[in-house]
Amino acid sequence: MDEGRVSQEQLGAQAQGEAKPVVKTQDDPTGRKWTWEEDGYTVIRSNARSGPGCHDNCGVLMYVKDGVLEKIEGDPENPYNQGRLCPRCLAFKEMLYHKDRLKYPMKRAREDRGKNTFERISWDEAYDTIEREMKRIIEEYGAHAIWVTQGTGRDINGYGPLMAQYFGTPNYGTGFLSGQACYAPRIFSTALKAGGLFVCDYSQFFPDRYDDPRWEAPEYILIWGNNPTVANSDGTLGHWVVESMKRGSKLIVMDPTLTWVAGKADVFLQVRPGTDAALALALCNQIIEDGLEDKEFIDLWCYGFDEFKEHVKEYTASRAAEICGVDEELIVEAARKIGNAKSACLQWGVAMDHTSEGFITGMACFDLMALTGNFEKPGTMVAARPAYNMSVTWMPNEKVWRECSAPVEHPELCMNTKYPALKAMASTSPDMLLEAMETGEPYPIKAMFMMQNNAITCMGAQPQRILPALQKTEFNVCVDLFLTPTILACADIVLPAACFAERIGITGHQPYALGSIAQAVEPLGECRSDQRIIYEMGSRFITDEYKHWDDEKGFYDYLLRKTGFDYESLKERVWAYPEFEYNKHEKGLLRRKGELGFATSTGRYNFYCPEMLHFGLSPLATYEEPPESPVSRPDLAEKYPLVLTTGARIWGFFHSEHRQSPSMRKIHPDPTVLIHPETAAKYGIADGDWVKLENNFGSCKQKAKLTVRIRKDTVSADHAWWFPERDPEDGTLFGVMESNINKLVPMRPGKVGLGASYKSQLCSIAKIEE
Numbered sequence: 211m212d213e214g215r216v217s218q219e220q221l222g223a224q225a226q227g228e229a230k231p232v233v234k235t236q237d238d239p240t241g242r243k244w245t246w247e248e249d250g251y252t253v254i255r256s257n258a259r260s261g262p263g264c265h266d267n268c269g270v271l272m273y274v275k276d277g278v279l280e281k282i283e284g285d286p287e288n289p290y291n292q293g294r295l296c297p298r299c300l301a302f303k304e305m306l307y308h309k310d311r312l313k314y315p316m317k318r319a320r321e322d323r324g325k326n327t328f329e330r331i332s333w334d335e336a337y338d339t340i341e342r343e344m345k346r347i348i349e350e351y352g353a354h355a356i357w358v359t360q361g362t363g364r365d366i367n368g369y370g371p372l373m374a375q376y377f378g379t380p381n382y383g384t385g386f387l388s389g390q391a392c393y394a395p396r397i398f399s400t401a402l403k404a405g406g407l408f409v410c411d412y413s414q415f416f417p418d419r420y421d422d423p424r425w426e427a428p429e430y431i432l433i434w435g436n437n438p439t440v441a442n443s444d445g446t447l448g449h450w451v452v453e454s455m456k457r458g459s460k461l462i463v464m465d466p467t468l469t470w471v472a473g474k475a476d477v478f479l480q481v482r483p484g485t486d487a488a489l490a491l492a493l494c495n496q497i498i499e500d501g502l503e504d505k506e507f508i509d510l511w512c513y514g515f516d517e518f519k520e521h522v523k524e525y526t527a528s529r530a531a532e533i534c535g536v537d538e539e540l541i542v543e544a545a546r547k548i549g550n551a552k553s554a555c556l557q558w559g560v561a562m563d564h565t566s567e568g569f570i571t572g573m574a575c576f577d578l579m580a581l582t583g584n585f586e587k588p589g590t591m592v593a594a595r596p597a598y599n600m601s602v603t604w605m606p607n608e609k610v611w612r613e614c615s616a617p618v619e620h621p622e623l624c625m626n627t628k629y630p631a632l633k634a635m636a637s638t639s640p641d642m643l644l645e646a647m648e649t650g651e652p653y654p655i656k657a658m659f660m661m662q663n664n665a666i667t668c669m670g671a672q673p674q675r676i677l678p679a680l681q682k683t684e685f686n687v688c689v690d691l692f693l694t695p696t697i698l699a700c701a702d703i704v705l706p707a708a709c710f711a712e713r714i715g716i717t718g719h720q721p722y723a724l725g726s727i728a729q730a731v732e733p734l735g736e737c738r739s740d741q742r743i744i745y746e747m748g749s750r751f752i753t754d755e756y757k758h759w760d761d762e763k764g765f766y767d768y769l770l771r772k773t774g775f776d777y778e779s780l781k782e783r784v785w786a787y788p789e790f791e792y793n794k795h796e797k798g799l800l801r802r803k804g805e806l807g808f809a810t811s812t813g814r815y816n817f818y819c820p821e822m823l824h825f826g827l828s829p830l831a832t833y834e835e836p837p838e839s840p841v842s843r844p845d846l847a848e849k850y851p852l853v854l855t856t857g858a859r860i861w862g863f864f865h866s867e868h869r870q871s872p873s874m875r876k877i878h879p880d881p882t883v884l885i886h887p888e889t890a891a892k893y894g895i896a897d898g899d900w901v902k903l904e905n906n907f908g909s910c911k912q913k914a915k916l917t918v919r920i921r922k923d924t925v926s927a928d929h930a931w932w933f934p935e936r937d938p939e940d941g942t943l944f945g946v947m948e949s950n951i952n953k954l955v956p957m958r959p960g961k962v963g964l965g966a967s968y969k970s971q972l973c974s975i976a977k978i979e980e
């Protein structure tokens with residue numbers, strides 16, 4: 211065993227080049243049509259893979275007349291969403307045809323950054339300028355001086371690394387997401403613990419869904435730091451939870467706010483933000499004390515249980531009750547329900563990643579699943595591997611692009627040297643990159659290529675640091691649908707991206723199925739897909755030997771070459787489900803050479819994680835207070851007495867998107883902070899008052915919404931606010947710094963470089979007198 215090394219296999223990121231040949235397909239496409247005529251419309255059946263943004267790819271029917279998208283509906287036959295659409299897709303036309311859509315490439319003089327002096331140019335001029343400037347940067351400073359960024363895993367996941375490889379830079383990643391705090395911490399935890407990502411089984415691997423006789427509904431679904439009916443996040447639709455409940459599933463919910471799902475729970479553990487690891491370890495301890503652990507699973511498939519058993523003894527229910535601020539009896543009750551359940555699964559959310567040591571929280575929650583043997587059985591945690599080995603649609607994986615460009619010359623310069631965990635993942639540290647932009651150390655970042663990423667408004671913590679850093683670089687390119695505050699602040703060249711109805715593509719971000727994106731209408735103006743922009747731009751940086759396709763279809767055919775489909779055949783079937791089996795660890799299906807067990811260093815589920823020693827951490831999951839909390843910083847809490855959690859997802863908006871959509875904005879017109887009425891009364895705040903939120907990092911203003919749903923010691927503030935209705939000339943960058951809660955969140959990762967503090971800060975709140 212090579213301690214400290216995390217293999218690509220553990221990270222679940224098999225390279226396309228090594229994919230096994232054609233995987234058998236479950237669904238029968240006979241009679242399925244991808245397009246037809248109906249009541250004077252041409253109907254196009256497709257998958258709504260962003261943008262406008264979302265993590266998902268719900269099945270849609272697009273109704274087109276005279277070249278115009280007239281309406282959009284959920285596809286009732288698509289197994290993924292079975293006809294359901296959330297409000298954002300229903301309001302898709304408002305974004306597609308919005309007057310503010312970017313339609314043409316634009317340029318602006320570097321000295322005009324911040325001013326609305328963009329000029330329309332041709333694609334050729336845009337590409338020529340980018341080629342010239344990037345080649346100059348590469349020549350003068352080395353390719354590593356370019357940072358290629360993406361926002362959350364919209365349709366760019368998997369493709370962005372190709373852009374970085376074309377430039378030859380090792381610096382690719384999320385744009386200013388402190389601690390890569392979205393999924394990366396959970397991916398890392400599960401890689402070390404179980405050798406890959408496992409997800410809750412809601413029958414989504416079967417095309418006939420809930421009717422498939424192999425599937426059973428989980429007895430308990432643990433909804434932990436997640437709001438699935440609102441967020442539909444990361445390949446889980448909220449209605450799957452509801453459908454499982456109709457078939458008997460019960461809920462246990464961990465959240466500081468009484469969400470809709472929490473209101474339906476058997477047990478609701480209303481935790482203080484940032485304390486989840488203590489709760490998870492206490493649940494484990496209680497289960498062991500009651501003798502409810504799954505002894506057979508532990509004996510056969512786990513490593514280090516005896517050490518774990520000793521270790522968790524200190525996490526008694528009463529101690530966790532005190533730390534987390536929940537009733538001891540509820541912890542005991544939850545533990546017994548989980549311990550006695552025939553099956554249980556973990557529906558976890560980004561709140562895990564959004565505390566400083568969030569990846570440890572993820573580990574502790576996974577230990578609870580292993581302790582109760584809830585792996586690879588119906589209704590438990592099942593392995594999530596790329597469908598048909600198409601890892602490109604699943605997660606960033608530069609290996610896929612090995613044959614498409616010369617290898618990156620200096621991979622060792624990847625900006626992660628402070629953090630061995632990031633090194634192990636071959637991942638950049640956005641926190642180090644920001645520091646490098648500020649200080650020039652260890653080397654300066656001179657150019658940005660930002661795709662689907664509104665860093666100042668949303669992704670980055672401390673936008674007050676990011677804004678000057680981005681304005682200081684020599685050259686910046688942004689690819690987006692709209693003129694965002696980030697673009698207004700820093701872009702020298704802007705490229706307009708196409709929405710999903712305007713282009714072709716493939717989906718498979720979720721590991722259950724592959725799907726097609728079919729074009730329904732011509733792009734507005736001269737918009738192009740991100741993928742096309744990447745390979746067209748990139749072709750300026752490679753020699754002929756690396757050119758494998760001539761057009762967009764050719765690009766997807768190349769990607770699909772080992773799946774048994776090409777773009778046309780996939781478009782015609784619209785979705786394809788690969789074969790699925792349970793109990794993969796018992797059949798040798800999880801490890802590369804077919805051995806039994808899990809794809810970890812020990813071949814077992816690791817309660818005790820040897821790799822952690824290499825990172826200077828305890829090999830057993832351990833609770834730590836957040837760096838700023840009433841317990842860790844009583845001094846700070848005197849001035850900033852409330853716990854601050856941020857960014858809880860809301861229906862109408864995807865992060866900073868949709869503020870321009872009239873119907874979505876009507877649902878949620880203003881930046882809003884939730885506060886308990888008793889707390890509000892203490893500070894003389896009434897419902898609808900504008901309030902100042904402040905802490906040691908910064909301040910902003912939002913509107914108070916009084917609700918008994920939230921803990922009395924906690925406030926929950928919106929993230930990602932800007933005001934696209936403002937005049938871009940007014941010098942405020944669409945008001946981006948006024949209500950931006952990230953001014954109160956530090957760019958500071960957890961110890962291994964993963965995890966950040968978006969959901970566990972301190973703050974004060976005060977009414978703003980008009």
Ligand SMILES: Nc1nc2c(c(=O)[nH]1)N[C@H]1C(S)=C(S)[C@@H](COP(=O)(O)OP(=O)(O)OC[C@H]3O[C@@H](n4cnc5c(=O)[nH]c(N)nc54)[C@H](O)[C@@H]3O)O[C@H]1N2
Nearest residue numbers: 435436437441443464483484559560561858859863864865
């Ligand atoms: N509508 C909409 N959907 C989205 C997005 C969006 O912006 N809008 N964003 C997408 C993205 S990128 C992501 S990562 C996902 C995230 O989706 P989720 O994982 O659901 O994330 P949140 O809504 O931020 O937080 C989930 C819940 O965690 C609670 N919470 C806050 N702090 C804590 C804590 O410390 N502990 C616990 N246990 N709970 C806490 C919040 O109250 C909230 O109810 O959503 C995706 N889906």
Ligand SMILES: Nc1nc2c(c(=O)[nH]1)N[C@H]1C(S)=C(S)[C@@H](COP(=O)(O)OP(=O)(O)OC[C@H]3O[C@@H](n4cnc5c(=O)[nH]c(N)nc54)[C@H](O)[C@@H]3O)O[C@H]1N2
Nearest residue numbers: 261361362392662663664668669689690707857865866929
């Ligand atoms: N305070 C706080 N901050 C947070 C969070 C939180 O919970 N609290 N959550 C964090 C998380 S989990 C995440 S993942 C990040 C998300 O951060 P980002 O992904 O950077 O989110 P957005 O601000 O929506 O920026 C995305 C941009 O992509 C554009 N876009 C959408 N679709 C397309 C497309 O198809 N092509 C192109 N080229 N552009 C497109 C949109 O117009 C938008 O400007 O935010 C993080 N920020």
Ligand code: SF4
Nearest residue numbers: 264268295296299442
């Ligand atoms: S979750 Fe909502 S926005 Fe995302 S694809 Fe599905 S319906 Fe569209």
Ligand SMILES: [Mo]
Nearest residue numbers: 362392393560
């Ligand atoms: Mo995210």
